[in-house]
Amino acid sequence: MTLTLQWGSATNTGLVRSQNQDAVLAAAPVFVVADGLGGHAAGEVASRLAVEAFAPLAYRSEVIRADIVQAVADAHAGILAHAAADPATAHMGTTVSGVAVVWFGESMHWLAFNVGDSRVYRVESDHLVQVTVDHSEVQQLIDAGDLAAEDAATHPRRNVVTRALGISRDPTPDCWVFPASAGERLLICTDGLTKELRDDEILAALAGATAPAAAEQLVAAALDHGGRDNVTVVVVDALPTSETSHQASEADDRTGPPVSARPS
Numbered sequence: 144m145t146l147t148l149q150w151g152s153a154t155n156t157g158l159v160r161s162q163n164q165d166a167v168l169a170a171a172p173v174f175v176v177a178d179g180l181g182g183h184a185a186g187e188v189a190s191r192l193a194v195e196a197f198a199p200l201a202y203r204s205e206v207i208r209a210d211i212v213q214a215v216a217d218a219h220a221g222i223l224a225h226a227a228a229d230p231a232t233a234h235m236g237t238t239v240s241g242v243a244v245v246w247f248g249e250s251m252h253w254l255a256f257n258v259g260d261s262r263v264y265r266v267e268s269d270h271l272v273q274v275t276v277d278h279s280e281v282q283q284l285i286d287a288g289d290l291a292a293e294d295a296a297t298h299p300r301r302n303v304v305t306r307a308l309g310i311s312r313d314p315t316p317d318c319w320v321f322p323a324s325a326g327e328r329l330l331i332c333t334d335g336l337t338k339e340l341r342d343d344e345i346l347a348a349l350a351g352a353t354a355p356a357a358a359e360q361l362v363a364a365a366l367d368h369g370g371r372d373n374v375t376v377v378v379v380d381a382l383p384t385s386e387t388s389h390q391a392s393e394a395d396d397r398t399g400p401p402v403s404a405r406p407s
């Protein structure tokens with residue numbers, strides 16, 4: 144079956160922070176978010192450099208895993224070079240997480256990847272399946288059996304990431320590859336979403352909406368709950384091609400037009 148991708152993204156500074164240090168690139172076959180770390184404007188620079196490293200892959204007919212690994216390496220190198228040249232941005236860093244569409248012959252797959260604690264989820268009708276595993280202190284405590292997953296969101300060290308571009312010596316991404324299927328929805332987000340909303344609240348904000356509307360609704364819901372951090376989301380739908388003909392493409396540069404997922 145031919146699948147058609149439709150996606151939307153949204154980002155917001157939130158209600159507390161003065162700057163938006165998140166960045167986003169949503170341009171099939173790559174969808175990426177980054178959450179900058181560092182004082183003043185440095186985090187903003189790092190996250191922007193991270194997503195810019197993926198820009199050469201935007202709208203390419205096909206990417207492979209090596210392209211993603213290379214883009215992450217390029218992002219890391221670019222952040223280090225910038226930090227070395229501009230002391231105001233020394234020690235800046237960023238998470239980077241996302242999804243790429245990859246092909247094995249005729250079979251479309253998702254490649255999810257992450258460095259840090261921005262996340263990729265598969266959205267099921269009644270629950271979220273977290274695909275990526277955070278590189279964070281609280282995840283290490285959970286893995287060691289020393290912290291219950293439901294207590295992670297309120298743990299005092301919940302914001303400490305253990306792998307980040309610009310900071311870690313070797314910030315290789317972890318990758319997960321799984322087959323795409325019609326009707327599937329993926330969510331990519333920074334922690335400004337997941338620390339503000341429970342899974343059921345995220346599901347409620349997603350329900351019944353097209354990908355572009357769902358992205359806007361998720362950010363609005365995070366703001367309604369306090370908006371204490373920058374919040375960035377990408378929602379990607381894999382639709383059976385026949386279902387998309389009636390869907391108007393919105394004139395919004397954050398909204399991806401429906402495109403055939405099949406490489407030409």
Ligand code: CA
Pocket residue numbers: 178333334335372373
């Ligand atoms: Ca954040």
